[in-house]
Amino acid sequence: MMTHRRISIAVLTLCFSVTELRAQVSTVRGRVEVEGAAKAAHGLFPGTVVWLTPAGAAGAPLPAASDASLRLTQKNKSFDPHILVVPAGAAVEFPNRDPFFHNVFSLFEGKRFDLGLYEAGTSRMVHFDRPGISYIFCNIHPEMSAVVITLTTPFYAVANGAGQLQISNVPYGRYLLHVWSEGTGPDNELPAPREIRIAEGSASLGVIRVAALNGPSLAHKNKYGREYDAPTPDSPIYHQQQ
Secondary structure (H helix, E strand, C coil): CHHHHHHHHHHHHHHHHHHHHHHCEEEEEEEEEECCCCCCHHHCCCCEEEEEEECCCCCCCCCCCCCCCCECEEECCEEECCEEEEECCEEEEEEECCCCCEEEEECCCCCCEEEEEECCCCEEEEEECCCEEEEEEECCCCCCEEEEEEECCCCEEECCCCCEEEEEEEECEEEEEEEEECCCCCCCCCCCCEEEEEECCECEEEEEEECCCCCCCCCCCCCCCCCCCCCCCCCCCCCCCC
């Protein structure tokens, strides 16, 4: 009889513990607004990513999320997706699905690489081995741009077309809120992170204001730091392959 009673008490204790643990996480929500404009320039809302890292000396790096299939596809002279968030250490594939050559490169704060010319139907792989923002372009087609954001935290969100964002299952505690937005561009510093506290009844990021886009694509020069040359019709890198 005593044994059954002890088992019942243990089960109840475990149930209370599990309930308590579940209660110590929250869904964090926020809203992005464009500074100084009623709506985004050119009818486009700037792509925006926010992420949380532990605050204070006691904060340890959080485990990164994993993804078995990460790629930036080149198709119709654009990258798909335009914004990709990956865990530090991830490998990203860069397949060329266009009928002509591409030359993908990134020479900015994040991962620096130059994949050189490669033809239709081929692919290249890049390891994003440290946190940072990688602005990615094609040395042939100036209209092509993408951003890879490499993180060491699973607590991030990409704002939707209406500027709304949501991060699920965030444990209670103090965090630094980091914000990247397309209006920032590769030549500007990111805004300083601000500290927030996630607790019961306090799980809102409020309004996050970001700069408007200057145009439909990120302004940049080619991989040599010069303006892009005008397309050369006779060049094989522009010709459709047979």
